[in-house]
Amino acid sequence: MGDMTSEGQHLGTDIDLSQFYAIFFEEAGENLDQMEQMLLAVDVEAADDEELNAIFRCAHSIKGGAATFGFSDVAELTHQMESLLDKLRRHELKPTTAMVDVLLESSDALRGQLAVHQGTASEPPATHDLVSRISALANGGPAAVVSAHPAPTAPAPAIAPAREPQAPAVESAAPAPAPAAAARTGERELDILIGPLDNPAVADGIAELFRDIPGLGTVEPQPSDSANLRVFRARTTASDNDLLELFTFHVSKEHIQIVENPTTTAPTATAPKAEPLEGTDFGFFDNAPGAPKAAAEQPAGVTVAAPAPVAEHKPAPKAEARAGAPAAGGLESTTLRVSVSKVDQLINLVGELVITQAMLAQKSRELDAHANHPLLAGLADLDRNTRDLQEAVMSIRMIPMSVVFNRFPRMLRDLATKLGKKVELVTHGEATELDKGLVEKITDPLTHLIRNSCDHGIEMPEDRRAKGKSETGTITLSATHQGGSILIEVRDDGKGLSREKLLKKAREKGIEAPDTLTDPEVWNLIFAPGFSTADQVTDVSGRGVGMDVVKKNITALGGTVEIDSAEGYGMSVRVRLPLTLAIMDGMSVRVSDEVYILPLASVIESFQIKPQDINTVAQGARVVKVREEYMPVIELEQVFQVPRFEHLSVSPIMVVVEADGQRVALMVDELLGQQQVVIKNLETNYRKVPNVSGATILGDGKVALILDTSGLVRRSRH
DSSP, rough: HHHHHHHHHHHHHHHGGGHHHHHHHHHHHHHHHHHHHHHHOOOOTTTTHHHHHHHHHHHHHHHHHHHTTTTTHHHHHHHHHHHHHHHHTTEEEEEOOOHHHHHHHHHHHHHHHHHHHHTTTSSSSOOHHHHHHHHHHHOOOTOOOOOOOOOOOOOOSSSOOOOOOTTTTGGGGGOOTTTTTTOOOOOOOEEEOOOOOOOOOOOGHHHHHHHHHHSSSSSEEOOOOSOEEEEEEESSSSSSHHHHHTTEEEEEEGGGEEEEETOOOOOOOOOOOOOOOOOOOOOSSSSSOOOGGGGGGGTTSSSSSSOEEEEEEESSSOOOTTOOTTTOOGGGOOOOOHOOOOOOOOHHHHHHHHHHHHHHHHHHTOOOTTHHHHHHHHHHHHHHHHHHHHHHHHHHTTTTTHHHTTTTTHHHHHHHHTTTTTTTEEEEOOOOEEEHHHHHHHHHHHHHHHIIIIIIIIIOHHHHTTTTOOOSOOOOOOOOEETTTTEEEEOOOOOOOHHHHHHHHHHHOOOOOOOOHHHHHHGGGGSSSOOOOOOSSSSSSSSSOOOHHHHHHHHHTOEEEEEEEEEETTEEEEEEEEEEEEEEEEEEEEETEEEEEEEGGGGGEEEOOHHHHHGGGGGGGGGEETTTTEEEEEHHHHHHHHHHHOOOOOOEEEEEEETTEEEEEEESSEEEEEEEEEOOOOHSSSSOOEEEEEEEEEESSSSHHHHHHHHHHHHHOO
16 A cells, blocks of 8 residues: 555656646536536435435545645535535435535535636635535534434544444445454455556555445455465455446556355345445545645545546446436547637638638539549539538537536526525427537527526416416426527416516607507517516616627527517517528629628528619618518618629619518629538628628639628618
8 A cells, every 4th residue: 555655646746737627627517517407306305316326426526636636625625515415325314405405505616616726716715604504414403304323423524434233224324344244135245356466565455445435345365376466355235347446546457356256145136336435535645736634644545536527337348428427428438528729720621621612613614514524523522522521520519508408407496596486497409409609609698588587477476376377487498400590499487578568668768669569579679778677676687688688699699589478378589590600501692793692591582673663762761562561672782882883784683581570672683692601700800890790702712791681670670
């Protein structure tokens, strides 16, 4: 054991652990997310053992990694959480709502501590009161319900002391009895062969693991025929995989052989797995960076200190699933962590390749098809392969909506508790994928929509009872693909919007709101700046800041927002977004010598008209009649002041586009065709241009502006 300690200290001084910080912070964040989801799903009346074990493993993984990197405050707090979770999974305490609350608060505090170590926050959260509450609950305080065999309230943190043998009701949670005691149910007798080893003393740590980890069992050294081979006989309920995970902290796996002794094995029964590394040490070795002083007295090699979560070995090869992760999660052995900047660079290069391919395709149309058949065939293959490559690369940036959805149950739980309401969140389409850039930008608008549904939509329990509804309101969050867009809907079964109340509030704010407005137009009043239907200002709502920002942010992403409501039954907000901001399908149109790109998702139809079909109304505005409906006409030639060098008699072409629920007709000279375009940010490379959302490079090398259809629609209103 001494050799292991000295070796660990040597490694600790030679290796710069800071290079692994990013991995640790990412893994810790994933573990916190998993732990929070599982805590929210725990049924305190009938908690599942596997759920409690999974929550414990998440906390334990964070603690081990934090101690290794010297983040002692994180290690201390997770150690206290382990104390409570360990007693819950051993059935020494019964779960309560207070315990779930304090563990969720601890999760928030851990995020704050990690943010300080990452450099994204300056002040660490105060945890003294939190630690005291956890300790009180773990020691059977007033808020905790203690079982018939409570653990003594000794200062020992996470591990319960051994009980007397006459407590059979909780034997499975107690440490193994003395070697002379009878085998317990499910206990096996194993021969553990370690070697051959250059330094056999390293294997002594195996025996110390059995001594230091309660519940693991007993072990006795056995005589060996070789000086380089160590043999132990163990009695334990732990599985071979669990033992291997423990032993590999001292000896490499290829030097370990576990042989079951069939002559003394008790009848098999399902036994709880002995969780590895649940002792009170904080690192791989003594005096690890950030380890509390008390930990230096503990034997080394007892605690997981790697930044990655503890993995459970499965029978299938290369199937080491992350402990506590959902079954649908990816396998660790088949994933690769790559910096987002590298993915963006790859996407930019593919975009340039698409532009080059388009240029070659355009030039190839001028060649003689018969004389250049092999070349044209190769260009056709290049076209197909480029499109496949583009789709494959774009899919790398696509991440599931569950990344966004998973943060709302906790937020909604806290908000409902604050408001005294009962709310259930139902999600659909978590696997629907969206571009990473969009996911990051849509989170805040969705957060406000859900808070709005809980605060304004869902009624108080007594009000819902009086209306014949269930006391618990339901907010449904769903995501689905529709063509080249994604549709995200936030729906609640609350009181809905009141037409009369909205009109009254609008008039009080000085907003023109005649009674002739249609229902959709009335619902859209809530997007007016400073508009709020709250009767009083609270820290949750009432200041009129939110819904207008929601619409502004979604519109900036090229999306639209639609509201539907039925008073007394609830309301629905539908957000439609493009799948990606990097590449889009567009329709190219010509105005004089300029080429513009219209987002294909916004184009409804196109048709030719005669000049006399266009009518002029008040203040010089022009409209065109399309199937009994008058639409505003926008002449792109005037909007962008396009010079005309030829005065040819051309029949104007109208392209009908839709944005924000309204349609306008754009007057153009020619439709050039449909193509995929690589979007370039014009604001970054030049400056913001009104009515333009970006730019692209055409096959001939010229720059074409991508039009902002929402901006053009807003222009037509004024």
